[in-house]
Amino acid sequence: MKALVLEEFNGPFVSKDVPTPVIAANEALVRVRNVGVCGTDLKIRADRMGLGVIPLIMGHEIAGEVAEVGAQVVGFAPGDRVAVNFYLTCGACEYCRQGRDTLCPQVRQHGFSVDGGFAEYIRTPGVNLCHVPDNVPLEQACILGDAVATSYHAVVKRAQVRAGQTVACVGVGGVGLHALQMARIAGARTIAVDVNAERLELARELGADEVVHTGGGAFDEIIRDLTGGGGVDVLLEFVSNEQTLPSSLASVKKGGRLVFVGYVPEIPMSLLPHYTVRNELEIMGSRANSKQELQDTMNLVAAGKVRPIVDRVFPLADVERAFDALRQGASIGRNVVAA
Numbered sequence: 230m231k232a233l234v235l236e237e238f239n240g241p242f243v244s245k246d247v248p249t250p251v252i253a254a255n256e257a258l259v260r261v262r263n264v265g266v267c268g269t270d271l272k273i274r275a276d277r278m279g280l281g282v283i284p285l286i287m288g289h290e291i292a293g294e295v296a297e298v299g300a301q302v303v304g305f306a307p308g309d310r311v312a313v314n315f316y317l318t319c320g321a322c323e324y325c326r327q328g329r330d331t332l333c334p335q336v337r338q339h340g341f342s343v344d345g346g347f348a349e350y351i352r353t354p355g356v357n358l359c360h361v362p363d364n365v366p367l368e369q370a371c372i373l374g375d376a377v378a379t380s381y382h383a384v385v386k387r388a389q390v391r392a393g394q395t396v397a398c399v400g401v402g403g404v405g406l407h408a409l410q411m412a413r414i415a416g417a418r419t420i421a422v423d424v425n426a427e428r429l430e431l432a433r434e435l436g437a438d439e440v441v442h443t444g445g446g447a448f449d450e451i452i453r454d455l456t457g458g459g460g461v462d463v464l465l466e467f468v469s470n471e472q473t474l475p476s477s478l479a480s481v482k483k484g485g486r487l488v489f490v491g492y493v494p495e496i497p498m499s500l501l502p503h504y505t506v507r508n509e510l511e512i513m514g515s516r517a518n519s520k521q522e523l524q525d526t527m528n529l530v531a532a533g534k535v536r537p538i539v540d541r542v543f544p545l546a547d548v549e550r551a552f553d554a555l556r557q558g559a560s561i562g563r564n565v566v567a568a
């Protein structure tokens with residue numbers, strides 16, 4: 230099969246013929262159709278997280294059609310349209326049994342250390358497949374595998390956003406634009422914060438009650454003004470860099486929650502025990518999503534409650550253009566490639 234192979238970190242994607250994967254009894258072979266290009270892909274390619282294993286076929290937001298299933302795979306047959314959950318887990322540990330897939334000690338990810346979707350085919354365990362209903366195009370379905378389901382996990386499972394709360398999304402890029410929609414359907418008042426006016430315009434269109442154009446500067450005073458001086462009940466951080474972190478922390482209401490979803494691996498946050506204690510803040514991390522949460526997210530999208538935001542679709546051969554767009558930070562929603 231044809232595949233784009235990363236042979237060295239920071240190197241080019243090399244177009245090659247590689248053997249088509251052979252599946253085990255518990256696995257399926259999927260003909261890849263669309264793959265989302267995620268901010269994390271820049272970090273994997275540059276080995277900034279120390280998780281990548283080369284040579285590697287990258288791409289972790291995957292949708293396509295089942296080509297073949299192993300004897301132990303139930304519920305899926307060749308021709309089925311599917312999205313692929315990219316976390317490969319043991320299925321048996323304490324965390325897997327709790328549905329906290331991403332905490333599995335044996336976790337590996339498609340497109341990080343196991344081959345991903347920048348190829349004609351991918352093999353994956355049958356339990357990682359999620360049916361895509363006919364009314365959801367595959368070029369949208371692929372980004373559910375991370376951008377949309379990660380938002381669901383952050384808003385519903387981690388932050389546990391409730392009706393009547395005020396929620397700020399700091400960074401309304403590929404993931405934040407979906408988190409905003411999730412917070413809105415949970416009944417929250419939403420505030421979108423970003424440096425990009427076009428993204429904020431779309432955030433407004435998607436139902437954001439307030440938008441804050443930061444211009445890269447501090448925004449906590451604006452958030453406090455918008456919340457009667459108190460701050461937000463929940464702040465979801467999708468950026469977490471030197472510019473946003475101090476403002477984000479200062480924008481959370483006493484007793485409120487700050488949830489890290491996005492991160493810059495090199496930036497440590499200086500812990501502020503005094504401030505956190507005094508204000509009884511809850512600071513937490515939110516990592517991707519479980520298999521069940523991908524299904525829950527698919528149901529929301531199929532029901533028309535959440536709109537997957539895809540900016541452009543590039544042919545796989547033009548994947549570098551999708552990476553360039555990501556580096557420039559100008560995309561409105563996700564860019565996707567078609568394999």
Ligand SMILES: [Zn+2]
Nearest residue numbers: 267268269375
């Ligand atoms: Zn991702």
Ligand SMILES: [Zn+2]
Nearest residue numbers: 319322325333
């Ligand atoms: Zn496990």
